[in-house]
Amino acid sequence: MADEESRLGIFDAKVPNIARMYDYYLGGKDHYEADRVRAEEAVAADPTLIDLIKENRAFIGRAVRYMAEQGIDQFLDIGTGLPTQQNVHQIAHAVNPDARVVYVDYDEQVVAHGRALLADSEQTEMIHADLRRPAEILDRVRRKQLLDLGRPVGMLTIAxxxxxxxxxxPQAIMAELRAALAPGSHLALTHASADGVPDVVAKVVEVYKKTSAPGTPRTREQVTALFGEFALVDPGLVWAPLWRPERHVSMEEAVQTWFYAGVGRKP
Known part of the structure; x- marks a missing residue:
């Protein structure tokens, strides 16, 4: 029952929760003993895990800035997780203060925190919905007129x-979401893969089997397919630190960050 409750987003402090574990990795305060114990197990399995998480966050900053600079002024962030520093709306507003951002998460605790954080912002919204039911997400966006899906949107599915x-x-889910977006829309995503350091990733996967959401690493080919008809912008699908880096990153360093990252544009 605990596993099913966690998949449905029902609060249970005894079940290690991936959003709270992520918050712990980033030095946040919204986590419990079960989360900390499992997170430390994951770090023991991959001592570079904290750096990986930080590189994932850094990619969000670069990707959102890029999309905003291309004229994207509305964003849909699905599976946003607990609020941290430099959220999508903060990054987008640094480029365009009028940008609209809709956050989506299936976890009720995440949604409650997000709504509290965004209470004073007219340009942001947090909705409770599940990525596994894309029609539900799209219906709420349309019905509440949160975004104009007739114009380009920057959609994110990060980690x-x-x-x-x-x-x-997931391929069918993403196809449904992509189909709802107007030409000129962008998709930014990161995804775990065992292509680079398979032994390390296997150890981390074993830890996550004991959490609210076990992980399924995928190959570069499988991750690329998630973009569908969206054309990848330079430099394509790469290890996260290599996507338009702001510092020199060696391939040896980048492969330790076993998240692929990319941004695609709908023709």
Whole structure:
């Protein structure tokens, strides 16, 4: 029952929760003993894990700035996780103060924190919905007129899709979401992969099997397919630190960050 409750986003402090573990990795305060214990196990499995998480956050900053500079002024962030520093709306507003941002998460605790954080912002919204039901997300966006899907949108699925097992058919989910977006829309995503350091990733996967959402690493080919008809912008799908880096990053260093990252544009 605990595993099913966690998949449904029902609060249970005794079940290690991936959003709270992520918060712990980033030095936040919204986590419990069960989260800390499992997070430390993951760090023991991969001592570079904290750096990986930070590189993932850094990619968000670069990707959102890039999309905003291309004229994207509305963003849909699915699977946002607990609020941290430099959230999507903060990054986007640094480029365009009028940009609209809608956050989506299936975890009720995440949604509650997000709504509290965004209470004073007219340009941001947090909705409770599940990536596994894309029609539900799109319906709420349209019905509440949160975004104008007739114009380009910047959609993000950051460190989210690898928590969907194959039986949930992430390729079909993403195809439905992509189809709803107007030409000129962008998609930014990161996804775990065992292509670079398979032994390390296997150890971390074993730890996450004991959390609210076990992980499913995928190959470069599988991750590329999630972009569908969206054309990848330079430099394509690469290890996260190599996507338009702001500092020199060696391939040896980058491969330790076993998240692929990329941004695609709908023709």
């Amino acid at each position: 989210t899709l690898h928590f969907l097992p194959d039986e949930d058919d």
